[in-house]
Amino acid sequence: MTDTLVAEINRAGLHSLEVPDTFETDGSFVVELRNRGEPTHVHLHLDDPLSAIGSLRASNHYVDGGDSRRVRVELDAPSGTTEQGSLKLVTAHGAKTRYVTVKVDAATSEVTVDPDLGTPSDSGPDGPLAGIDPLLAAAFGLGVVGVLLAIAALVAAQGLNVAFGVLAVLAGLIAAGLATIS
Secondary structure, three states: OOOEEEEEEOOOOOOOEEOOOEEEEOOOEEEEEEEOOOOEEEEEEEOHHHHHHEEEOOOEEEEOOOOEEEEEEEEOOOOOOEEEEEEEEEEHHHOEEEEEEEEEEHHHOOOOOOHHHHOOOOOOOOOOOOOOOHHHHHHHHHHHHHHHHHHHHHHHHOOHHHHHHHHHHHHHHHHHHHHHHO
16 A cells, blocks of 8 residues: 555646545555645545544644645554545635545554575584583593593503592593583
């Protein structure tokens, strides 16, 4: 639906006023007053059904010759409703009056959601570590390194005091790794 209602002023002659018979919208819209001749004032008025859901900041508008002016009609129709009313336009101090039937269909306001938005874009890591907590993997790696160091120390030292020392260090490494997991 369009959001601009065009009103031609002085196009067919002095004080002429041309507007469409009906105008459909799904929300707020603009009335564009296009003056093709002498400077004039245009009065806008919303009838009771339209004024119940809409408003104008001002009703009288001066439009210089050869110029145009945009007037916003604020509508606040509850979603899912349809309303109809009249917009009255008056020029030449009341000599020319035209009515536009405004149909407001707030039920057509839809938001289209792309179904791909529900699909995760990053499936996580692939390979042998897929699905494994990184902290758990790091703690396990530290434990393996500690065991390897303990075995190497036992083989090299072949002494009971050194072996107990290495095992104490290994126990400390494992405890530190488990502490990072929690």
